[in-house]
Every structure is written in structure tokens, then in C-alpha cells.
Amino acid sequence: MAKRGLLPIPDLINPFKVKKKRLMNFNPVTAASSRKPVEHVRITVFEYDAQTVREEVMDRVEDCFRFSKGDCVKWINVDGVRRQEVEAICREFNIHYLLMEDIMSEGQRAKMDEIGESLFCLLPMMTFRPESASVDQEQVSLLLKGNVVISFQDDPGRDVFNPIRERLRSNGTKLRNSGADYLLYALLDEIVDNYFMVMDGLGERIEVLEDIIPRQPNNRTLARINYLRKEILLFKRGIAPVRELTNGLLKSENNLIEESTRKYFKDVYDHIVQANDLAENYRDMVMNLQELYHAQMSQKLNEVMKVLAVVTTLLAPLTVITGIYGMNFERMPELRNPNGYFIVLGVMLFIFVSMIIIFRKRGWF
Known part of the structure; x- marks a missing residue:
């Protein structure tokens, strides 16, 4: 098993095959909803108190209307947001029209009303x-009405509420002994x-990128850095308003939130x-990471330029000698010497080796 910091390149993302996301999204309440219609809506209901718990899964929205009354705490979770079902639930539970439009709209900023x-x-x-190192974002609406909590979400496959369901099925938990505000x-x-x-x-x-950049500072690595930066920016912009949401719950004087529960919302505020x-x-x-990448590229370029400069410097005296003896003058004393060719080659080799020794002693390469 490979170490986390040494994952091979194919195990990372391919930024050239990932669909580009919109980092800025705005859809006011009054705008026509661009939400894609869902084929199936599933409704899960938990009705519980300290002694009993009842769990039902239904496909018809009318089946959950009977849970609008009673002293037990109810959690109605709607998987799949479709206008027909949302309007029916809001009408049955006497939920304001503006809140219904908030539930139906997409890409809204986190808020509390x-x-x-x-x-x-x-x-x-x-x-x-x-598998793609991407962040998926799903809008969730939570509505507290008396002793009923209604939650709306688009995709049940990305649900994070399973730990809460397990706590509801267990006897003696804090959740089972508390009200709807604690839910x-x-x-x-x-x-x-x-x-x-x-x-x-x-x-x-x-x-992983911190380990890869020193070894492979190429365009593909830069694309991965930019892709990861956009995902983090998307995540940061999504969760930043949640701080205002929790702060609003702390400052709220609504009677739906009991005084004993406010300290728990303070814990959520600290977490966000x-x-x-x-x-x-x-x-x-x-x-x-971007600065490290550019530093590695600059260092790599400097190494290349250093090698080219050393090679040019080593060849410069040899070029001068060959240029001198390439001139077409008739009276050059070495031209008639039978060993002149070997003498010139020896001088050139001596100069070349001497320069290498001098450069090595100076630590130039």
C-alpha cells in the first residue's frame, strides 16, 4: 500500500476531465426556479418520545399529513424536492409562501428566517x-414548526443524517428525551x-501536492493546484454564511427554542x-503551493541556464582557437608544422580540462 504523500499521479485528479463549476451563484426568491424535476420523492417520518419511536417510509405526500398533530416530536424528511409535494406540505402545515419559495430555489446563500x-x-x-477530489454541494432546508421538524434535501445518496437516525432508534439517548428544537x-x-x-x-x-511539486513541477501539476484552489474557494464560500445562520439562532428570542437548548447552538457556532x-x-x-510551484520552475530554469552558461564558457576558448586557424592567411607559422594539428588539439584539450578543474574548485557546478 502506497503512502498517502507518495500517491502516484493517476490516483489523483485529472483536472482536464472535470466539469467546470460555477463559483458564484445567485438565485433570488422571486426568480423562476431552475431546479430539475425529480422522478421520485421519498418521505421518511420519525415520531418519537422518551419511551417509543415510530419510523415510516412513504411515497405519497398525503400520508405524512396525519403527523401534523400530536404531542410527540416528529421529523419529516423529504428526499427529492418537487413543487407539488412542497406546496402540499407547506399548505398542510401552514408554512408561509416565502419559505416555500426558499425551499424551491437553488443556489441560495445560507440563512435563517x-x-x-x-x-x-x-x-x-x-x-x-x-475519486475526483471535488466538493459536492447540496442545499438543505430545515423547518421547525411546533414539535415538528421538516427537512428537504435533493439527493438521499449524500445524506449525513444516518447517525441521528441511529440515535433515534436507541432508547435513553439525549435526542429521544428532548424536544423538536434539540432535533x-x-x-x-x-x-x-x-x-x-x-x-x-x-x-x-x-x-499529496506538496510531495509532487518538487518532483514534477509541470503544467499538469499547476492545473491540479488551480483545480484544488477552486474547490477550496467553493467550499469556503458555501460555509461562510453558516456562521451568520448560527449566530442568528443564538440571538433569536423565538419561543420554539428552549433556553436549555441555546447552549447547544453555541457549540454549533463554535464549530462553524x-x-x-x-x-x-x-x-x-x-x-x-502556487508559490512553491513557481519557485521550483524558477529553480529548474536557473539550473538549465547554468548548464548552458558553463557549456558556452567551456567552448568559447576553443571557438576562438578554431576561428583563428580558420582564417585564410598564407603566412601563419603553425600551418607548415607537420605536428601543428596535434599541438592545437592538445592546447585546446588542456584549456578545456583546466577550465573544468577551476570551475569545480570554485563550486560553480
Whole structure:
């Protein structure tokens, strides 16, 4: 098994075959949604309290309406965002139209809204793909309404909520003994904690490039550096507004968040601050990689120029001698000497060897 820092070139990314991403994206709420329609929508419902837990998976949105009432905590997770289902859920749970448009829009900046008796959070869920060293971003909407938490996400294959599901299925956990506001905290915390998993993957790629640049400072390596820089920039721009989101939850005086739960949101805030600082450090490290690449290229060019200068200097006296004896003068004393050719060759060889010895003693090569 190869060491992480010595991965061969084919095990890394091929930046020339990766589809270019948009680093800047803006889609206001009032714009027509560009979201691609999904073929299938799956709804998973957890209804639980300290003693019991009930889990159901359904395909029809109407089947989850019966969970709008009751004293137990409910988590309704919608995999696949389609306008028909979103409108039906918002109508049943009396969710404001603006929040529905936020759920349907794509590429929005992470934010937190309080409208009526609803607390809404929108933020990116990040995942790292090792095969292409790319960061995938998925928009997740979390809605707290009474004792119900509704989550909307596009792709169930990139879900990071499995640890929460396992805690709900286990008896005696803090999650089972708490309210819906603690469930909202748990979902936010899982998303933010996964940011560090993404940064671990990016950090490994940075370490690999640090080993490759001194050995192979070529155009392909530069393309990999630029590709990694864009991925880190995409990641940093995605998570930066999450800090404002968590800060808004801390400052909120909404009755949906109990006072005993606010300290947990403070923990999420500390994590996202740390994630932003680490992302900034990674950006600086990639900039240092670019500087290292240019330094290696300059050094490589200097070595080539040094060799060419030494060769030119060694050949210069020999060129002078051959130029002198190449002149067409009749009265040159050495021309009639039967050993003149060998004498000139010996002198040229002596000068050449002497210059090499002098250069070596001076440490010029």
C-alpha cells in the first residue's frame, strides 16, 4: 500500500476531465426556479418520545399529513424536492409562501428566517468525492414548526443524517428525551461536523501536492493546484454564511427554542467558526503551493541556464582557437608544422580540462 504523500499521479485528479463549476451563484426568491424535476420523492417520518419511536417510509405526500398533530416530536424528511409535494406540505402545515419559495430555489446563500410560528434554516450540505477530489454541494432546508421538524434535501445518496437516525432508534439517548428544537440542533450539528470530513479530504490532497511539486513541477501539476484552489474557494464560500445562520439562532428570542437548548447552538457556532478559520488556512496553503510551484520552475530554469552558461564558457576558448586557424592567411607559422594539428588539439584539450578543474574548485557546478 502506497503512502498517502507518495500517491502516484493517476490516483489523483485529472483536472482536464472535470466539469467546470460555477463559483458564484445567485438565485433570488422571486426568480423562476431552475431546479430539475425529480422522478421520485421519498418521505421518511420519525415520531418519537422518551419511551417509543415510530419510523415510516412513504411515497405519497398525503400520508405524512396525519403527523401534523400530536404531542410527540416528529421529523419529516423529504428526499427529492418537487413543487407539488412542497406546496402540499407547506399548505398542510401552514408554512408561509416565502419559505416555500426558499425551499424551491437553488443556489441560495445560507440563512435563517423567522416568519410567524416557523423557524427556517437553509444551508449547504457538503460532501467530498475522493475519486475526483471535488466538493459536492447540496442545499438543505430545515423547518421547525411546533414539535415538528421538516427537512428537504435533493439527493438521499449524500445524506449525513444516518447517525441521528441511529440515535433515534436507541432508547435513553439525549435526542429521544428532548424536544423538536434539540432535533433541529442535532441536524445542524451533523451538517457542520461533516464540513470537517470534507476538509480532511482537501487536506490530504494538499499534502499529496506538496510531495509532487518538487518532483514534477509541470503544467499538469499547476492545473491540479488551480483545480484544488477552486474547490477550496467553493467550499469556503458555501460555509461562510453558516456562521451568520448560527449566530442568528443564538440571538433569536423565538419561543420554539428552549433556553436549555441555546447552549447547544453555541457549540454549533463554535464549530462553524473553527471550520471557517480552517478553510481560510487551507486557502493560504494552496496559495503557498502556487508559490512553491513557481519557485521550483524558477529553480529548474536557473539550473538549465547554468548548464548552458558553463557549456558556452567551456567552448568559447576553443571557438576562438578554431576561428583563428580558420582564417585564410598564407603566412601563419603553425600551418607548415607537420605536428601543428596535434599541438592545437592538445592546447585546446588542456584549456578545456583546466577550465573544468577551476570551475569545480570554485563550486560553480
